[in-house]
Amino acid sequence: MSTVTMSLSASDQMPYWRLVTLLTAVTLVMAGLSLAVGYARLDLFTALGDWISGRQTLPALVLVELRLPRAILGALVGFSLGLAGAAMQGLLRNPLAEPGIVGISSAAAFGAVTVFYSGFAGAFALALPLGGIAGALLAVLLLFALNGRGAGTMTLILAGVAINSFAGAMTSLALNLAPNPYAALEIVFWLMGSLADRSLIHVWLVLPLMLVGWALLLSCAPALDGLTLGEDTARSLGFDLTWLRLxxxxxxxxxxxxxxxxxxxxxxxxxxxxxLLRPLVGHRPGRLLLVSGFGGAILLLAADTMLRLMPIRPELKLGVVTALIGAPFLFSLIQRLRREA
Amino acid sequence: MRIEANGIEIAFDGKPILAGIDLALRPGELVGLIGANGAGKTTLLRILADLLPLASGKVLYDGMPAKTLGRRMLAQRLAFLAQGGSVQWQMRAEAVVALGRLPHRRPFADLTEADKAAITSAFAATDASAFRDRSLGSLSGGERMRVLLARALAVEAEMLLADEPLVGLDPRHQLEAMALFRRIAAAGTGVVVVLHDLSLAGRFCDRLVLLDGGRVLADGPPAAVFEDDNLARAFGITVARGSRDGEDFVLPWQALNHGESN
Structure with missing residues (x-):
């Protein structure tokens, strides 16, 4: 990842579609690597052959039940996070915004924790993700209600702060009142984020939701460009900001x-x-969207592959690894920005 | 495009900002919007650009409310240059000016030849072609203002509303900007500029609208608006008057003590 972007930085003027094509290719390569790396030795070609010809062999099962969902989810989740991060930074015109700034991530986490806590998690496979989606939905209804009443961007950020702290407090409460230490530990581990032990059912559950979400976010590209010069200018260029925020x-x-x-x-x-990718698209918020999606997919697949290659057991949680890579990186970025300023 | 504003009232937190404003703007006219700080100039300009909801009154564009005209059509026909000129991302000047073409473009379509021509001529008009490839962060305040003005010109609208477009410009570029506004107006565009420089306002504008405490105190040719009483009441100042090459000008001379203006 880092070598790729470093060599790109040199050619600031790389045409947009060539950059998108390159990032798509790197994403595919990383997904392939993710398929190839795992705890069980797996001959990828045998497994693929068995799977395609419908033979229920062990390699085919490992591929379809373990490796494939993990690689696909890594790409989907990374794409979602990168794209939504770029979109939020564009909307709030702030490089410190992240996808969860309006409270959606913590509300989703709270929804999932509620399922954990109530003991429904074991009831059926999708109970946990459905709980998470329900949590996110609640946060969105609240934000939509505010937006509908003509609330500006600042109000949305403040509402996000409120939702974040409320959902955080409720999650802590669930931990606090956990029936036993194992339940608490399970919740804590889940909160750290992981791609392990997910199945294709999870993929089918989130894929349609994500596709609609991506389409909505990508459709905002021209308006986010317009927003570069402030809300008044964006509106004078014909963009409806209430509809944009929605x-x-x-x-x-x-x-x-x-x-x-x-x-x-x-x-x-x-x-x-x-x-990381902003300089490569000339700092244009609209063009950053798609590119950030692929960048997110690459980073997440790389982190997830790396943690499986590390000789640490039990496996590190993905959220921990992204933070371990991300935090020093952010520091170096701040240093560089200070030198440029 | 004609803009007619009738009975404009607006208040923030119960404090009236504008009260009973009637104003008609015509194509081909360079109008200077002047007044002391807090007189309501920016608010009025934003209302004329359909950027603020009104408590009462209405603004008509060629006889139509903005809703009937449509957001996109209004954006093609009316360009707005905001005060201050903050740019969040370090985009190249060319990409910033290209934003002015957004109302004319289909989403995600490339720039057409017409778009490119509009961008090039906007850069030329504001003497900013040299900065085309520079990022906005590397420009001085005045240079950035010229790029932002070029952005507004690139819309090629029938009406240009500019809020303090001369801020940060050196004297030469202030004169050039005013001459540019006059040229654009002479070519048929309606131009409204919020100005603080009374000398430039008086010399270049066809018509001045003097706001005082949210009301129109005077509206007409500069010579009529620049009466001593008006200036004393609106700004609390006296002016020195002079003339050169047959053109009259005023120069802010002295601040009046409080109470003296009445």
């Missing part, structure tokens, strides 16, 4: 809410990736 919140909720619902909270991807 699409962005709805899109972020669908993409990020469902991402958190299946993987738990994975930080830093949505914050760091847009930063």
């Amino acid at each position: 699409r962005l919140i709805g899109g972020a909720a669908l993409a990020v809410g469902s991402a958190v619902a299946v993987t738990g909270a994975i930080g830093f991807v949505g914050l760091v990736v847009p930063h």
Whole structure:
């Protein structure tokens, strides 16, 4: 990842579609790597052959039940986080915004924790992600109600702060009142975020939601460009900001809410990736969207592959690894920005 | 495009900002909007650009309310240059000016030849072509203002509303900007500029609208608006008057003590 972007930084003027094509290719390569790496030795080609010809062999099962969902979810969740991060930074005109800034991630996490706590988690496979999606939906309804009453961007940020702290407090309460230490530990581990042990059912659950979310977010590109010069200028250029905020919140909720619902909270991807790629698209917020989506997918797949290659058991949680990579990276970025200023 | 504003009233937190404003703007006219700080100039300009909801009164564009005209059509026909000129991202000047073409473009379509021509001529008009490839952050305040003005010109609208477009410009570029506004107006565009420089306002504008405490105190040719009483009441100042090459000008001379203006 880092070598790729470093060599790109040199050619600031790379045409947009060539950049998108390159990032798509790198995403595919990373997904392939993610398929190839795992705890069980797996001959990828044998497994693929068995799967395609319908033979229920062990390699085919490992591929379809373990590796494939993990790689696909890594790409989907990373894309959602990167895209939503870029969109939120564009809407709020602030490089410190991240996908969860309006409270969607923590509300989704709270929804999932509620399912954990109530003991429904074991009832059926999708109870947990559905709980997460329900949590995100609640947050969105609240934000929509505010937006509908003509609330501005500042009100949405403040509402996000309120939702974040409320959902955080409720999550802590669930931990506080956990029936036993194991339940608490399970919740804590889930909150750290992971792609392990997910199945294709999870993919089918979130894929349609994410696709709609991505479409909504990507449709905002021209308006986000217009917003570069402030809200008055954006409106004078013919953009309806209430409708724009509605699409962005709805899109972020669908993409990020469902991402958190299946993987738990994975930080830093949505914050760091847009930063990293912004210079490559001439700092244009509209063009950053798609590019950040692919960047997020690459980063998350890389982190998830790396943690499986590390000789640490039990496996590190993905949210921990992205934070471990992301935080020092953000520091170096701040240093660089200070030198440029 | 004609803009007619009738019975404009607006208040923030119960404090009236504008009260009973009637104003008609015509194509081909360079109008200077002047008044002391807090007189309501920016608010009025934003209302004329359909950026603020009104408590009462109405604004008509060629006889139609903004809703009937449609958001996109209004954006194509009316360009607005905001005060201050904050730009969040370090985009290249060319990309910033290209934003002015957004109302004319289909979403996600590339720039057409007409778009490119409009961008190039906007850069030329504001003497900013040299900055085309520079990022906005690397420009001085005045240079950035010229790029932002070029952005508004690139819309190629029939009506240009500019809020303090001369802020940060050096004297030469202030004169050039005013001459540019006059040229645009002469070519048929309606231009309204909020100005603080009374000398420039008086010399270049066809018509001045003097706001005082949210009301129109005077509206007419500069010579009529720049009466001693009006200036004393609106600004609390006296002016020195002079003339050069047959053109009259005023120069703010002295602040009056409080109470003296009445």
